[in-house]
Amino acid sequence: MSAIPTLLTRQLHYVCGKGGVGKSVVACALARALVRQGERVLLAQVSAPDSHGPLLEIGAVGPEVREAEPGLFVVDIDPHAAMKEYALMTLKFEALYRTVFENRLTKAFLRFVPSMNELTMQGKIWWHAVEHHFSRIVVDCPSTGHGIKLLRTAQVIADAAPVGPLADKTRKMAELVRDPTRTALHIVTLPEELPVNEAHDLVAEVKRTGVAPLGVAFVNQVLGSLFDDETRASLATVRAHAAGDAALLHLLEVAERRVDRERLERGQRARARDLGMPVIELPYLLQPRLARADVERLAGVVMEAP
Amino acid sequence: MIEVLERPADDDGRRALREHVAARRVLVVTGSGGVGKTTSAAALGLFGARLGRRTLVITIDPARRLANALGLTALSHVPQRIDGALVEAGAAPLSGDLFAMMLDIKAAWDDMLRRTAPDRETADKILENRFYATLSRDLPGAHEFIACECLHHLTSSGDWDLVVLDTPPTSNALDFLEAPARILAVLDNDAFRYFAQRKTSLGLRFLDASLVQGAAGRAQSVLSRFTGAEVLEELGDFIVLLRDLYEPLTRRTRELQQMLRGDDTRFLVVTSPAPPSLAEARLLLAELARRGLPFGALLVNRVTPTAGRAVSLLAEAQWERHLDGAGLAPAAAARLAAVLDEAVRQQQKVANVEQQNVLELLERHGHGEPLVRIPRLADAVHDARRLIELLPWLGDLPATDV
Numbered sequence A: 001m002s003a004i005p006t007l008l009t010r011q012l013h014y015v016c017g018k019g020g021v022g023k024s025v026v027a028c029a030l031a032r033a034l035v036r037q038g039e040r041v042l043l044a045q046v047s048a049p050d051s052h053g054p055l056l057e058i059g060a061v062g063p064e065v066r067e068a069e070p071g072l073f074v075v076d077i078d079p080h081a082a083m084k085e086y087a088l089m090t091l092k093f094e095a096l097y098r099t100v101f102e103n104r105l106t107k108a109f110l111r112f113v114p115s116m117n118e119l120t121m122q123g124k125i126w127w128h129a130v131e132h133h134f135s136r137i138v139v140d141c142p143s144t145g146h147g148i149k150l151l152r153t154a155q156v157i158a159d160a161a162p163v164g165p166l167a168d169k170t171r172k173m174a175e176l177v178r179d180p181t182r183t184a185l186h187i188v189t190l191p192e193e194l195p196v197n198e199a200h201d202l203v204a205e206v207k208r209t210g211v212a213p214l215g216v217a218f219v220n221q222v223l224g225s226l227f228d229d230e231t232r233a234s235l236a237t238v239r240a241h242a243a244g245d246a247a248l249l250h251l252l253e254v255a256e257r258r259v260d261r262e263r264l265e266r267g268q269r270a271r272a273r274d275l276g277m278p279v280i281e282l283p284y285l286l287q288p289r290l291a292r293a294d295v296e297r298l299a300g301v302v303m304e305a306p
Numbered sequence B: 001m002i003e004v005l006e007r008p009a010d011d012d013g014r015r016a017l018r019e020h021v022a023a024r025r026v027l028v029v030t031g032s033g034g035v036g037k038t039t040s041a042a043a044l045g046l047f048g049a050r051l052g053r054r055t056l057v058i059t060i061d062p063a064r065r066l067a068n069a070l071g072l073t074a075l076s077h078v079p080q081r082i083d084g085a086l087v088e089a090g091a092a093p094l095s096g097d098l099f100a101m102m103l104d105i106k107a108a109w110d111d112m113l114r115r116t117a118p119d120r121e122t123a124d125k126i127l128e129n130r131f132y133a134t135l136s137r138d139l140p141g142a143h144e145f146i147a148c149e150c151l152h153h154l155t156s157s158g159d160w161d162l163v164v165l166d167t168p169p170t171s172n173a174l175d176f177l178e179a180p181a182r183i184l185a186v187l188d189n190d191a192f193r194y195f196a197q198r199k200t201s202l203g204l205r206f207l208d209a210s211l212v213q214g215a216a217g218r219a220q221s222v223l224s225r226f227t228g229a230e231v232l233e234e235l236g237d238f239i240v241l242l243r244d245l246y247e248p249l250t251r252r253t254r255e256l257q258q259m260l261r262g263d264d265t266r267f268l269v270v271t272s273p274a275p276p277s278l279a280e281a282r283l284l285l286a287e288l289a290r291r292g293l294p295f296g297a298l299l300v301n302r303v304t305p306t307a308g309r310a311v312s313l314l315a316e317a318q319w320e321r322h323l324d325g326a327g328l329a330p331a332a333a334a335r336l337a338a339v340l341d342e343a344v345r346q347q348q349k350v351a352n353v354e355q356q357n358v359l360e361l362l363e364r365h366g367h368g369e370p371l372v373r374i375p376r377l378a379d380a381v382h383d384a385r386r387l388i389e390l391l392p393w394l395g396d397l398p399a400t401d402v
Helices: A024-037 A052-056 A079-091 A094-101 A102-112 A117-130 A144-159 A164-177 A191-208 A229-240 A246-273 A292-304 B011-023 B037-050 B065-069 B086-090 B105-116 B120-126 B128-139 B142-156 B175-187 B190-198 B214-227 B229-261 B276-289 B306-313 B319-324 B330-365 B384-394
Strands: A013-014 A041-046 A066-069 A072-077 A136-140 A182-188 A214-224 A278-281 B026-030 B054-059 B097-102 B163-166 B266-271 B295-303 B370-376
Touching: A013 A024, A013 A144, A013 A164, A024 A041, A024 A052, A024 A072, A024 A136, A024 A182, A024 A278, A024 B214, A041 A117, A041 B163, A052 A072, A052 A136, A052 A292, A052 B037, A066 B128, A072 A117, A072 A182, A072 B266, A079 B330, A117 A136, A117 A164, A117 A191, A136 B306, A164 B214, A164 B306, A182 A191, A191 A214, A214 A246, A214 B266, A229 B330, A246 B175, A246 B306, A246 B319, A278 A292, B011 B037, B011 B266, B011 B295, B011 B370, B011 B384, B026 B037, B037 B054, B037 B065, B037 B097, B037 B163, B037 B266, B037 B295, B065 B097, B086 B097, B105 B128, B120 B128, B120 B163, B120 B229, B142 B229, B229 B266, B266 B276, B276 B295, B276 B330, B295 B330, B306 B319, B306 B330, B319 B330, B330 B370, B370 B384
Parallel strands: A013 A136, A013 A182, A041 A072, A041 A136, A182 A214, A214 A278, B026 B163, B026 B266, B054 B097, B054 B163, B266 B295, B295 B370
Antiparallel strands: A066 A072
């Protein structure tokens, strides 16, 4: 298990996890932490509704790479735009691209080649990694099937198409993604039973398929413990004497709900530490909508991780 | 003073939901991942059985949550009967049967091919094709396609009064609805016809220069440089094999689409009060309306209860005196008071944020939508007993509002 600062020196960072665990916030916080360390960072979202723009307060993120602020580049990798770019790289000429790719037959064909969208998105990430001299790339993976389908695509295609130019490219992509000196697959989870189960499943699958080297487990939205042994004991004492005081009973109900939740949360936090990855716990920010200040606060937590 | 946002009662929403569970034949449970969709589907299936209906819950969830929630260790591709005690617990209104199954994507594809292919030989050839394996496993939409196909197969069998479908977790939940049309569009296109015409008794020779003509041919030849020739050749074989499946699959897809738009079906949207889930729920509601698919109710899971009455207490001058009767040492009482104050403050803050988020969704989508709120239970629902605890909020057992 590498220390977190060492893990963060890798070039390619995939942020994975089920929907709703706060992957985008973590990806933004990680990107901001890396920028604050002086890196030149590309933060990519993958054909998702734009979540990075509002979180970082940098305006809309589009399919063209844009330097949103010094050191931080953002892009939304759209499969169609990526496909065009990928094809242009391979075919070199715009006119040839149009002849081939604007053709109805080809469009239909490309939709039929397994996972072509994922492949081109992966290809675009690979291209940025190889050609573009970003010192760090943070990819906010899609939620579907843990998002590692995207990472596996290159290998799947390389297996299905063992020869030809497509195969060469996909094999190189798969090699980069598997390289433990250049890539880290981070997992985002919540301190709740099912998300932690899913994180364990994901770790098992990543280890089984060897799709990419594991990075950090981010446990997001940690409420933390207000109660300790002493206050819990006091609470029990008050409860034993509270009968008949209706107002106090309501208050105790809230407190006991909280104690319960803290107990469960501690259990799940412990299970997250059993993932076999270094853990960064991020606090639950009681906000209707997270914004830049919240991202910076979380970036600070990432930077301070031992 | 901590602000407490008001919450209207959900009686209308629960009444509407109960009517759907009692009368419809298909409930499609949609929503983004991680909002308790599978658990909601299980609870709705249980509710259906408790209303006397022969009910089947289908999940595609690889995490096996449905099995856990229904008190089973595992689910299989074959419908399994769920313990009758669960169906009858807590004075059920009536008693039907509850079954559950987990869609095995590979098995469902194989099954569908055997049912649909004109003969065994064609079916076997397709099953052996390398593209078939990748298609059924990795083609985006493949899982959704087979889920729709399976839904059609099961609802038209006449075996079930009610089928509850837990849709696959997708980043874009609408993929599920589009999958059959999209996959069939692929089959019914120029490439399909092109490959089909090129089929000769000697096999495919479409890369042979003499056969490459016109724009399609030129595209073909450049494409082979792009992907490698063997890939195209094998893909061509595959497409030709699929030719015979096109007709029956199209017919069944049309029938399914009709059923999904009809009065026998309702789409339920499940969300959590977190902004990302609500944003996806909003997209889903708009998209259901756009496609003319019948919306049933919005289920908001894991809602934090308001702490209103505790907040009122904390607003009283010297409320700490309520702790005096317990005889705590003054320092201990003061510590506890501070922690209690913070616990109430935080719970109400979370409750307010959630309430604001849900209201925002409803305002954008119109106030008339049936809404059902389900509180965050102390623990994740992963056994049958806990599933029963959800029923009051769905309109089965008497409920108090969250």
